[in-house]
Amino acid sequence: MAEKAKTITVKSSGDVFEELAPLFRRYDEEEIALRRDNGDLSLSLRRLDVGEFAETVERFDGSDDAKAALRRALESIEAIGSYAMKGRKRVFVGYNKERKVKNRKQKEGKRGRHFYARGNEFPTENVELPERFVDKIVRADSEEFLRELPDNCVDLVFTSPPYNFGLEYSSNDDDHDWERYFEKLFAIFDECVRVTKHGGRIIVNVQPLFSDYIPSHHLISSHFIKRKMIWKGEILWEKNNYNCKYTAWGSWKSPSNPYLKYTWEFLEVFAKGSLKKEGSADRADITPDEFKKWVVAKWSVAPERDMKKYNHPAMFPEELAARAMKLFSFEGDVVLDPFNGAGTTTVTAKKLNRRFLGVDVSEEYCKTAERRLGEIFL
Ligand SMILES: C[S@@+](CC[C@H](N)C(=O)[O-])C[C@H]1O[C@@H](n2cnc3c(N)ncnc32)[C@H](O)[C@@H]1O
Structure with a gap:
């Protein structure tokens, strides 16, 4: 069974879901997904290039409510301390699993660490x-x-x-x-x-x-x-x-x-x-x-x-x-x-x-x- 994504709730002062949905469609569900959460927004995170996402937020040109919701979303994502890196992306679920390298010592030995x-x-x-x-x-x-x-x-x-x-x-x-x-x-x-x-x-x-x-x-x-x-x-x-x-x-x-x-x-x-x-x-x-x-x-x-x-x-x-x-x-x-x-x-x-x-x-x-x-x- 796929692991549950990390979910964050983003308060929104207006109904900005429809306005923001196209922006999130460019991302794979395996990266980040946007959902409605009563009147607010919910984001589920798996693997995201946070730097690229920050640039997208910066470039976004929409209503003030939508911009404010996006900025809050980015702040919450950046505040998450426990993540690992895979490729250029931050991994928000399966953190320990992602980090564990099998036979680490052996591999290091082969690579010739120091x-x-x-x-x-x-x-x-x-x-x-x-x-x-x-x-x-x-x-x-x-x-x-x-x-x-x-x-x-x-x-x-x-x-x-x-x-x-x-x-x-x-x-x-x-x-x-x-x-x-x-x-x-x-x-x-x-x-x-x-x-x-x-x-x-x-x-x-x-x-x-x-x-x-x-x-x-x-x-x-x-x-x-x-x-x-x-x-x-x-x-x-x-x-x-x-x-x-x-x-x-x-x-x-x-x-x-x-x-x-x-x-x-x-x-x-x-x-x-x-x-x-x-x-x-x-x-x-x-x-x-x-x-x-x-x-x-x-x-x-x-x-x-x-x-x-x-x-x-x-x-x-x-x-x-x-x-x-x-x-x-x-x-x-x-x-x-x-x-x-x-x-x-x-x-x-x-x-x-x-x-x-x-x-x-x-x-x-x-x-x-x-x-x-x-x-x-x-
Ligand atoms: C860059 S200064 C160090 C300054 C020190 N970090 C400080 O904040 O006062 C280098 C020092 O090495 C000393 N020195 C040069 N040749 C030395 C040697 N063969 N044995 C011990 N000290 C030596 C010099 O007298 C000089 O004070």
């Missing part, structure tokens, strides 16, 4: 970060320092590497040749992979190096993929500003060599060994509204405005770190930033009740990070 991460040799046993490193700011070269940590002891690495733009960092020489730069960066990221827990995450905030045509976000992602990390996704951080340094147009009004400008950066998100992270629900501190908003992977967050105050040229804002921490880690988790700078990651981790470890090669930035931690009153 095939590039197969055959990793990551240890699966996680350990605690040794107490002497918990909630610490460490002045060191991360490549050397991270060797002191055991495997699998960090839940989340959240960081943004030095840009190698020749920015005026306080102590490291930020103007290496690119090959040397990536060699060093990847040595540090390899240590990050090692110390990350099985099921833990690494999130790297990075922007392409526009001036030298170096797609650093791609190069960094490829490196993690070579190291058999699972690419969990990419967040576009919309900063809504133009980088003032790059106001040049390139070849003005000519296709010979126009210069592309960007108002965004990326967060590349990786998982070690498993997409799923262990953790108890009562340690998840993200609200339902935040979750709904932040899983849409375009985050509009203003850039850090206090770089002068902290005397650091390349900070990200606390809001960015907070979103990443709440979406990808639990309270009590250990968060590491191997390029901690003025300490935005560590300050945010403390405020959000995470444990932290921040490393930076610059003594001045480490002092700033310590000072910021001391200024938090929880």
Whole structure:
């Protein structure tokens, strides 16, 4: 027996059935059907391209009563939360049946879901970060320092590497040749992979190096993929500003060599060994509204405005770190930033009740990070 369609009633202030009926005749009964329901209208829904239906509603030219009834119908359809997608259409009945893919695991195996991460040799046993490193700011070269940590002891690495733009960092020489730069960066990221827990995450905030045509976000992602990390996704951080340094147009009004400008950066998100992270629900501190908003992977967050105050040229804002921490880690988790700078990651981790470890090669930035931690009153 065919499953019962989902039915919604639409209040109507006049008898608009006859006027609307031709519009609904263009749809198959298997999509949407219009019926009279005493003085009102009733719609039965099975499978509908809601976007196309919305355009039809928009284009409809009829009486005000009929237009109002159609708009109410669309609102009710859009408000239905539980549906699945089939082709381009939303499925309103048999939801679970439609969603269930037979032999899902087998099919995924055949397709080769995150095939590039197969055959990793990551240890699966996680350990605690040794107490002497918990909630610490460490002045060191991360490549050397991270060797002191055991495997699998960090839940989340959240960081943004030095840009190698020749920015005026306080102590490291930020103007290496690119090959040397990536060699060093990847040595540090390899240590990050090692110390990350099985099921833990690494999130790297990075922007392409526009001036030298170096797609650093791609190069960094490829490196993690070579190291058999699972690419969990990419967040576009919309900063809504133009980088003032790059106001040049390139070849003005000519296709010979126009210069592309960007108002965004990326967060590349990786998982070690498993997409799923262990953790108890009562340690998840993200609200339902935040979750709904932040899983849409375009985050509009203003850039850090206090770089002068902290005397650091390349900070990200606390809001960015907070979103990443709440979406990808639990309270009590250990968060590491191997390029901690003025300490935005560590300050945010403390405020959000995470444990932290921040490393930076610059003594001045480490002092700033310590000072910021001391200024938090929880
Ligand atoms: C883009 S900044 C990070 C800023 C930080 N996210 C913030 O909001 O303050 C990169 C940092 O990496 C540090 N750095 C560069 N090379 C390093 C190394 N080998 N080990 C540790 N830190 C390093 C620099 O001193 C700089 O503070």
